[in-house]
Amino acid sequence: MTERIGLIGGTGPLGQGLALRWGLAGESVIMGSRLQEKADKISLEINTKLGRKLILPLTNENCIQESDIILISTPFKFMIETLEPLIPHLTEEKILVDVTVPLKPFEKGKMVETLPPSDLNAQSATELLRKVIPPKIPVVGAFKTLSNSTLRDIDRIPTLEQDVFIFGKDKVAKNRVKEKAQKIRNLRPVDAGGTLSARHVERFTAFLIGLNRRYKTHDSGIKVSGLPHREW
Numbered sequence: 001m002t003e004r005i006g007l008i009g010g011t012g013p014l015g016q017g018l019a020l021r022w023g024l025a026g027e028s029v030i031m032g033s034r035l036q037e038k039a040d041k042i043s044l045e046i047n048t049k050l051g052r053k054l055i056l057p058l059t060n061e062n063c064i065q066e067s068d069i070i071l072i073s074t075p076f077k078f079m080i081e082t083l084e085p086l087i088p089h090l091t092e093e094k095i096l097v098d099v100t101v102p103l104k105p106f107e108k109g110k111m112v113e114t115l116p117p118s119d120l121n122a123q124s125a126t127e128l129l130r131k132v133i134p135p136k137i138p139v140v141g142a143f144k145t146l147s148n149s150t151l152r153d154i155d156r157i158p159t160l161e162q163d164v165f166i167f168g169k170d171k172v173a174k175n176r177v178k179e180k181a182q183k184i185r186n187l188r189p190v191d192a193g194g195t196l197s198a199r200h201v202e203r204f205t206a207f208l209i210g211l212n213r214r215y216k217t218h219d220s221g222i223k224v225s226g227l228p229h230r231e232w
Contacts, residue, residue, distance in 0.1 A: 003068040004029075004030060004067050005030065005067060006068075006069070007031055007032055008032045008063060009034075009072065009073050010032050010073055011038050012148075013148035014073050014146070014148040017146070017149075017150070017152040019031055019043075020046055020152060020154060021185075022180075022183060022184065027054065027180075028055075028056065030057075030063045031056065032062075036059050039059070040057045068094060072097065075100070083133070090137045096139050097140050101144050125198065140174055141195065142166040142167070144201050144202060144204070145208060149218035149219070161223060162223055163187075163189075165192035165197070166178055166181065166191060167192040167201065168194065174191065191232055208221065
């Protein structure tokens, strides 16, 4: 049975970009939003670009119920308040994928700390999510270093040729996310280890944004050299 991808807060830039790329690969995606009307509007725009009805608009609550692999693509500051009322709909069979990065505004082009102070003493968004979500629910971090501008640029469709870092404690869950990442053309999944890897990967994103600003582009990404030629 095909596992269905859901995007909580999928109407934002990164959610739109991932939905578009999976749509180009022929994957069906559930576009979740707080407002059904907004999900309807954004899904129609993406389906029009695809020329096929592959993006299904639903509320966040219905999205989490109907999806098997659920990406949290809200802005970081809304992540917990969006998820907390949806937790009762999670099961051990579903995978929660954190794609958020807790960036503060840049100051004069300089990188700044990415994670605001937290009562739970987490040092990354994925660690924070892991502390909030019940232990039996698999939590994976992924897709954090991809440029939403690059993903959404269907007119140019820039070649990604990038690595996507996938990390978390549950190896089976990571493998299921890897299989979905491989559906996106030219995107190589890399096993980045356990949840603590989020501390480094999220800072890669801040670094890439700094490079984009310096070189006046939106397309920088990461490709690791020297890895063995194997799938995982």
